[in-house]
Amino acid sequence: MKKRNTTLLLLVALAIITFLDRISIAVAGPRIQEELHISPERWGWILGAFVLAYGLFEIPTGALGDRTGQGRVITRIVIWWSAFTALTGAATGFWWLLLVRFLFGAGEAGAYPNASGVIARWFPVPEHARSQGFIWAASRFGGALSPLLVVPLQAALGWRAAFWILGAVGILWAVIWKLWYHDRPEDQPGITAEELAEAPAAGDAPRHCALPWKTIAGNPQIWVIVAMYWCYAWGSWFYFAWFPTYLVKSAGFSEKQMGVIAALPFLMGTLGNLMGGVLSDRLVARWGLRLGRVVPGSLSLALSAALLVGMTMTHEKTAIVILSSLGFGVADLMLPVAWAICLDIGRDYAGAVTGTMNTAGQLGGFVCSVTFGYIVQATGSYSVPVWIIAALVLIAAFLFTRIDPTRPLA
Numbered sequence: 001m002k003k004r005n006t007t008l009l010l011l012v013a014l015a016i017i018t019f020l021d022r023i024s025i026a027v028a029g030p031r032i033q034e035e036l037h038i039s040p041e042r043w044g045w046i047l048g049a050f051v052l053a054y055g056l057f058e059i060p061t062g063a064l065g066d067r068t069g070q071g072r073v074i075t076r077i078v079i080w081w082s083a084f085t086a087l088t089g090a091a092t093g094f095w096w097l098l099l100v101r102f103l104f105g106a107g108e109a110g111a112y113p114n115a116s117g118v119i120a121r122w123f124p125v126p127e128h129a130r131s132q133g134f135i136w137a138a139s140r141f142g143g144a145l146s147p148l149l150v151v152p153l154q155a156a157l158g159w160r161a162a163f164w165i166l167g168a169v170g171i172l173w174a175v176i177w178k179l180w181y182h183d184r185p186e187d188q189p190g191i192t193a194e195e196l197a198e199a200p201a202a203g204d205a206p207r208h209c210a211l212p213w214k215t216i217a218g219n220p221q222i223w224v225i226v227a228m229y230w231c232y233a234w235g236s237w238f239y240f241a242w243f244p245t246y247l248v249k250s251a252g253f254s255e256k257q258m259g260v261i262a263a264l265p266f267l268m269g270t271l272g273n274l275m276g277g278v279l280s281d282r283l284v285a286r287w288g289l290r291l292g293r294v295v296p297g298s299l300s301l302a303l304s305a306a307l308l309v310g311m312t313m314t315h316e317k318t319a320i321v322i323l324s325s326l327g328f329g330v331a332d333l334m335l336p337v338a339w340a341i342c343l344d345i346g347r348d349y350a351g352a353v354t355g356t357m358n359t360a361g362q363l364g365g366f367v368c369s370v371t372f373g374y375i376v377q378a379t380g381s382y383s384v385p386v387w388i389i390a391a392l393v394l395i396a397a398f399l400f401t402r403i404d405p406t407r408p409l410a
Contacts, residue, residue, distance in 0.1 A: 003191045004122045004199070008131060010177055011115050012138040014078070017173055018111055019142030019266075020149070021085045021166050022050070025101070026244050027150040027262065028159040030255060035159075038094055044373030046097045047241040048366045053105030055362030061110025062117070062355025069183035070114040070121070075174050077114070080107030082170030089163030109362075112339075113355040120343050120350040122185055124198050126281060128343050129293075133277020133336035140269030140332060147244070151259030213352075215409050221345060222356060224402050229338065229357045230364035231396035232331070234389045235304060237365035239265055239328050242372050242385075250382035251320050261321055268329025276300070276333035280340060289344065293405050297337040301397035304331035308390040312383040331393065334400070344405035353409070364392075 025032070026047070033043055065073040084104035091097045112135075119131045153162040182188045185199040216222055238246075244262045247253045253261060276296060284292030307327035311320055339354060346353030368389065375385040 002195050003185070003188045004195065007118065007122055007181060008134060010173075010180060011118065011135050013173060014074070014111065014115065014177070015135045015138035016142035016145065017078075017166075017170050018081075018108060019139040020146050021081065021170065022108070023143045023146035023240060023266075024085075024150045024162065024166060025050075025088065026241055027147045027259070028154055028162065029245060030248060031154060031159050032091070032097075036091065036093055036097070038097075040373045041377060042094050044370045046094070046101055048369040049098050049102040050105035050108075051237065051241075051362050051366040051369055053102045054109045055105075055359045055366060057106045057109035058113065058359040058362060059352065059355040062113030062358075063352045065110065065114035065117045066349055066352055070117040071177075071181045071183045073110060074114050074118075074181075075178050077107060077109075077111050078170050078174040078177070081111075082167045082174070083107075084167075085170060086164050086167030089160035089167075091160075105362075110355065112358060113350075113352075116339060116343060116350050116354045118181075120200070120347070121183065122199055124200060125343075126285075129280040129284070129336050129340035130277040132339040132343075133273045133275075133280075135273075136277075136332065136335045136339070137270045137273035140266045140273060142266075143240070144263040144266035144270065146266075147259045147262040151256070216349070216352060216356060219345075219409060221403060221407060222353070224399055225338070225341070225345075225357050226360040228396045228399035228403070229361040231392040231399065232301060232334070232338075233361035233364035234368040235308065235331055235393040235396075236328075236361075237368045238308075238372070238386065238389050240365070241369045243324070246382050246386075251317065253317070261324075264321060264325040265328035268325045269332040272300075272329040272332030273336055277336035277340070279333070280337045289406050290404055293337050293341050293344070294401055294403060297334040297341075297403075298397045298400035300330050300333035301393055301400060304328070305390040305394040305397065308386055308393065312386050338400075341403060341405045345408050347408050349409060 029043065032038065038046070061073065061077070081104055084100055084107055087100050088097070088104065091100065115135055116132070119128060123131050150162050153165065185191060185196055243265070244258050247258045247261055248255060279296050280292055283295065286292070304327050307323050307330060311323040311327060314320060314323070338357065342354040342357055343350045372385045375388070376382055
């Protein structure tokens with residue numbers, strides 16, 4: 001097997017662990033809120049603290065990987081967030097959780113931009129979208145595993161022990177990654193000359209030059225990508241943060257039922273990411289880079305917005321399960337496409353560009369996570385915030401049509 005495929009397998013495992021840890025607090029949320037006496041508004045701030053910190057540190061951590069090499073940065077990221085995952089299990093109240101989740105987000109920031117930097121350094125361009133598809137599909141699989149693992153773990157050992165176990169898994173991954181990965185493909189033991197010739201960065205050391213921040217900030221396309229991803233993130237963070245609560249308190253499912261149903265959108269997201277990456281690469285080969293990226297991205301977002309609205313318009317539980325699962329899965333057709341576009345545009349500065357895009361997404365997710373609770377408190381309805389989310393996802397679909405990946409930064 002090619003060395004880059006082993007690297008991809010490790011990145012896939014990384015993606016599973018990130019979302020397994022990230023979604024676990026939403027799954028354990030009803031129990032944590034009850035035990036620690038946390039109101040819905042305050043719970044929204046706890047959920048939002050992670051997203052805010054993640055967004056604030058995403059760009060500098062992504063850029064750090066571009067400058068010094070992704071290997072050591074990813075190792076630091078995983079050790080940091082795993083420690084704060086474990087500390088979540090020691091929470092005593094609102095302020096502890098708020099601080100720990102903020103630091104958790106600060107530590108996890110940069111994981112995906114640095115993974116993108118690894119892809120840009122190790123993988124040829126025709127494999128970019130499908131590689132991103134595998135990574136983001138794995139993240140969704142991790143999200144699906146979270147309720148399936150956390151619900152029985154907290155039933156058997158308590159919710160605190162579940163976080164301690166998840167933290168230990170992350171530390172184990174970091175050790176394996178440190179032993180395996182090399183930033184320069186030519187430094188990887190056993191790599192063949194044929195594979196080395198395929199690596200776009202063969203013979204190229206990590207760059208210690210200044211990043212083109214003025215070029216990035218002055219590029220209109222970057223601002224379109226930022227606005228698109230900010231709007232899209234409202235849809236994804238509804239599922240990350242509030243969907244389990246929505247199922248219990250609005251749709252009328254029990255906690256046990258929620259543990260299974262909350263996994264289904266992420267399983268559909270796994271398929272969506274795999275299909276989206278492969279579809280985009282094939283459409284690029286047939287239609288060219290711009291249409292091959294833009295068409296699947298914009299259409300999937302528009303359909304997802306319609307499915308979210310449909311979910312709120314029915315009280316039939318089977319329909320809610322189907323529409324919510326498809327709503328997330330269809331939107332995720334777009335995800336590997338958006339991240340591949342950042343590689344198309346960013347090239348040597350893929351970490352900085354993906355970090356910029358994902359920062360916008362995390363800030364959108366922060367606003368969504370906090371605002372959702374206040375809207376529910378003010379209206380008494382879980383449908384109203386979902387309608388707002390659907391409108392923003394539709395705006396993201398339009399903005400996607402304005403992106404041209406054939407025009408790189410330099």
